[in-house]
Amino acid sequence: MKAEIISIGDELLIGQVINSNQAFIAEKLNSVGVFADRMTTVGDDEQEILDAFQKAFTTHDVVTVTGGLGPTHDDITRAVVCKFFNTDLVLDNEALENVKRIFARRSMLPRKVNEDQALVPRDCTVIQNRLGTAPGYFFERSGKFFFVMPGVPYEMKAMMNDFVLPFLKKQNTGLVIRHLTLKTTGIAESFLAEQIGDVKNLFSPDSGTTLAFLPSPLGVRLRITSKAKSVDEAEYSIRDVEMKLRSKAEKYIYASGDRELEEVIGTLLKERKFTLAIAESCTGGLIADRITNVSGSSEYFERGMITYSNKSKIHELGVPSDFIKQYGAVSRQVAEAMAFGIRTKSNADIGISTTGIAGPTGGSAEKPVGLVWIGYSDKDETFALQFNFGGERRIIKERAAQAALELVRRRMLKISEQ
């Protein structure tokens, strides 16, 4: 089945909001064998919305619509849906109870604009909203499926998981599509492509299998896609390509699928019963933030320090003040002393540190913006590696955090840095 994903909202057209709903919906549709081949975004404009509905409904089996169901005056999607399906509004008692329940939980009384959200198009199946006040709508017409959901991401996500996906899963019978992504870091796209060599050696061109290179500032992802007649067949093809890719580039692949580097490290630390302590200067807390995004990270992450000033590097971590005077705060010696200091102070198994110049100011010819030293310390060794990251302040912070986490992974797996 082919799908079109429609997003509605002036805030999208003027670029005020990044549309993350599209990606979520597309990925979830894929998982039930529905393939989006177009995504369209239009504003809060009746004629534009009607045109988009018409076009999508003519050419696609499944249409998802998000946005414009809120309680304020600029939300017009519900009215346009009624016009498109030539129907009017009726009160849905379950939706009204839901509005009252949500307000009661906050010890508040709903306003009339909130209660009015329980008015829904006649002749649709109402998709109840566990997490918010705007219900969704589902229409089935001439064997085609039309889903309307709020634009608030977590409300839409709950409706997708509770209603849309279970429904579509039951309908689908055609080709099966499976993806696997291998995430790499620390190698540029063209060098990775060279390591992997000609893709014709991975699969034959007409096998229904494809490989895509997806670069980002934090690394290149390799996405294997297989379209096949059965799940088994698709998964077999993917595993075959995965093994060939791993034989050529294993050292750079830190995870597959959705797994983040911080989750991989968490698992490795837990397996070894290791603890990690972090001393951050230029990354400013970002490494600890990523580590603590993982549920259960308190098992291996005991404490972190953000030692932004020289004084705090000296007092909290025991960095010799002579090092800072002689080599500067951004130096191999200080990075090593920070990693050693945080490890010994907190009795952790592994200590890591960052010190660098995130910019845009503070750089010099000798120490330019983007220069970052990453320190590592465990009971056997203490050392630091130098990096020169490109990009603006935030990108430099992100790249430094990624490199520090990757260093921990490689040391635990005894992967050489060369």
Next chain:
Amino acid sequence: MKAEIISIGDELLIGQVINSNQAFIAEKLNSVGVFADRMTTVGDDEQEILDAFQKAFTTHDVVTVTGGLGPTHDDITRAVVCKFFNTDLVLDNEALENVKRIFARRSMLPRKVNEDQALVPRDCTVIQNRLGTAPGYFFERSGKFFFVMPGVPYEMKAMMNDFVLPFLKKQNTGLVIRHLTLKTTGIAESFLAEQIGDVKNLFSPDSGTTLAFLPSPLGVRLRITSKAKSVDEAEYSIRDVEMKLRSKAEKYIYASGDRELEEVIGTLLKERKFTLAIAESCTGGLIADRITNVSGSSEYFERGMITYSNKSKIHELGVPSDFIKQYGAVSRQVAEAMAFGIRTKSNADIGISTTGIAGPTGGSAEKPVGLVWIGYSDKDETFALQFNFGGERRIIKERAAQAALELVRRRMLKISEQ
């Protein structure tokens, strides 16, 4: 002038990558009076791309295309552009020099696939790429403008700023569009709407001015839009509405435009020559990460601690171990002791702290997931506020960080919490 923004890439259609380019391009086009009224995303498929080009070129004055210009086999945009404009490829020497220069900077030799990126469609104006190896292309046909750029965000952004926007600015003569966004936090959408009252009291319906409510987990943004015949007229209308909104909801408005809460706080701290110290438990470094995203934050941010364990709360911050035993780590008493401890230890003017249950595990009936205490301490007062945040682990961390930063803002401005 009306624009369509086209994005190309299978990675977008399967939801692997969130499309942030659309929002950036839309916002920038707006700033030169070009208004996007449709955004379309298609895959790496010749026919789909050709159809999208045809449709956009027929109905719009300006078309931007991003994606599919990379060096690997799955990048087909250049070939489809040649087909659409009925042309072939020629070598561009400046683009070739650029490829060589970029590789030389990394002390590497370009591969053939990299050098081939200097082949460009005949008859186009080449948009040079300062930051990467893939050049962009510009076509002008029948008074319409067609821009093709790489999908890598920072490369595209540089081309927009260096080439696309200066060019379009010179062309544009029609209506002027201006936006202003007021960012609020700490108040729900419907309550904010009630505070503001009937929008008809802000502007007349046919004035060319509109107001939109844009909710997110971190707060509701109010976007004022004015379309007018001159910049002066548009800006006058916007300022008028802004003043009316501020008179009704000033306390919740922490910034206007693109400004982030951490920038606002940075300015307030600098004005007062105050320093800030942060002790984070459940937010895990996110507050410090946000603070240090601001260039120059070292002036007022001296250090932070991520005291994830009870032991570190006691040893680093001097939280009495009796407090933890008697009230639990997630309690008013511990939040207060953490804020006081980090402030006095680091000699900062203001100390803030977070302790809470980010979930998904660790909650109880008495202390559910989402419960967060935020502590505040300065020379005059030390207190903590209780919050109950909804959402998953990451959202709870983000909401807690936002509330902590907002608390600092309100205390510096002596805004009451009631």
